[in-house]
Amino acid sequence: MTGETGTESRASDAALVARIIQRDESALAALYDRYSGMLSSVLNRILRDTQAAEEILQDIFYQLWRTAAQFDPSRGSLPGWLLVIARNRAISRLRRHNPASGESLLENTIVLPATLESTIAQQQLIGKVKGALDNLPKEQRAAIELAYFEGLTHSEIAQRTGDPLGTVKTRLRSAVETLKRNFKI
Amino acid sequence: MSGTHPTREEDFDLYALGALDGDEKVAFESHLASCAGCKEKLAEANGRIAMLAFAAPATLPSPGVKERLMRQVAATTPEINASSARIVPESSEGIFARWWGLLLPLAGAFALAALLLWLHNGQLERQIAALRGTIQEQASKIAQAHEEAELMSARDTVVVSLAVQKNQPQGTARVLYNSRRGMLVYNGRLAPVASDKSYQLWLVPMNGAPISAGVFNPVSGEMNSMMVKVPAGIAAKAFAVTLEPAGGMPGPTGPMILVGPVS
Numbered sequence: 001m002t003g004e005t006g007t008e009s010r011a012s013d014a015a016l017v018a019r020i021i022q023r024d025e026s027a028l029a030a031l032y033d034r035y036s037g038m039l040s041s042v043l044n045r046i047l048r049d050t051q052a053a054e055e056i057l058q059d060i061f062y063q064l065w066r067t068a069a070q071f072d073p074s075r076g077s078l079p080g081w082l083l084v085i086a087r088n089r090a091i092s093r094l095r096r097h098n099p100a101s102g103e104s105l106l107e108n109t110i111v112l113p114a115t116l117e118s119t120i121a122q123q124q125l126i127g128k129v130k131g132a133l134d135n136l137p138k139e140q141r142a143a144i145e146l147a148y149f150e151g152l153t154h155s156e157i158a159q160r161t162g163d164p165l166g167t168v169k170t171r172l173r174s175a176v177e178t179l180k181r182n183f184k185i
Numbered sequence: 186m187s188g189t190h191p192t193r194e195e196d197f198d199l200y201a202l203g204a205l206d207g208d209e210k211v212a213f214e215s216h217l218a219s220c221a222g223c224k225e226k227l228a229e230a231n232g233r234i235a236m237l238a239f240a241a242p243a244t245l246p247s248p249g250v251k252e253r254l255m256r257q258v259a260a261t262t263p264e265i266n267a268s269s270a271r272i273v274p275e276s277s278e279g280i281f282a283r284w285w286g287l288l289l290p291l292a293g294a295f296a297l298a299a300l301l302l303w304l305h306n307g308q309l310e311r312q313i314a315a316l317r318g319t320i321q322e323q324a325s326k327i328a329q330a331h332e333e334a335e336l337m338s339a340r341d342t343v344v345v346s347l348a349v350q351k352n353q354p355q356g357t358a359r360v361l362y363n364s365r366r367g368m369l370v371y372n373g374r375l376a377p378v379a380s381d382k383s384y385q386l387w388l389v390p391m392n393g394a395p396i397s398a399g400v401f402n403p404v405s406g407e408m409n410s411m412m413v414k415v416p417a418g419i420a421a422k423a424f425a426v427t428l429e430p431a432g433g434m435p436g437p438t439g440p441m442i443l444v445g446p447v448s
Binding site for chain 1: 193194195198199202203204205206207209210228229231232233234235236237238239240241242243244245246247249250251253254255257258259261319323327330333334335336337338372408410
């Protein structure tokens, strides 16, 4: 994003990952500039602790440096991986668990419905996602946020809010259905 | 559910969200282990759910994170084994000659260390200055991103598609306009122009002369994006892009390349 040189800002994620495998530190710096803001935002939202968020942020990029060779672009986009890993680690920290399984660069495939390599694309997505959430009924939005940003399951949300489990399930089902329609890009 | 596909499509998103628990989660996972089709659906759901991250308020990490990361990375790169300096004792037999033999290399080492520290300090100062610039640039881009996000999600923002005019080079553009906020965002792709020309975006009001909303010179193949503030409360009839002398004109004078009426 910002801080990248003109050449770096045009380089694709896959090209930068290939350079990281060749131990090119400037490629890691370029990917950091491109995605650290996006990851910092979600880490801070989940943890509400700047120091913890920054520790995890550094650790994620260091993991990318160490294990870039494991990254297979055919199994998903890099920002998708980074976002899932960031969320898993932050929620694990929040709930004092060990890092969740599924954060390895080799496991679950993630297909983002949009490319995020440019600042414009990221900005457009911010608008789209915020708009979609704003249009959800208040209770549905609250349930989605409890699940995504606090890592709560159906039952835990019901316990937290005092709502019947069936109601929580219906709200979350309706919310993900609506978001699925709205996130088609 | 094991052995049969999940009966509800939302299960993929709910699983990606981490909301399923108990028997529902166990049944979903046991089916997933043996179903390639459902793994593909889950990959898409993982992507959709990952996008929820963009609902988080934008924050920036402190510059120290990148510095620490790059130091950590540098520490793990293969290091060139510095050959240890070997001091050959002088053959001089006099005590003064022996002291000089010890002191001179030490003085040299101190001088070299001082020079290296001075150079390193200069390098650090340049890095700090560059980082300050980066922070300011990032802060300004984040602020712009926020404004754009708010504009895009506002209910009274209109989206105007601009169509290329007859006998003009290919191009496409879209304008998001909010008259209450007096703000518009232009995103478009147009062919590059000669160095003595520029494209100019115009807001055509219901009444009165067109208002300039920005001048731009696209680079080949790249999307141009700009956020422009205009006086609030202007009812727009259309948006247009004309080709003008470099730097733009107070009013449109050149050929109209793109036009889009506000519906």
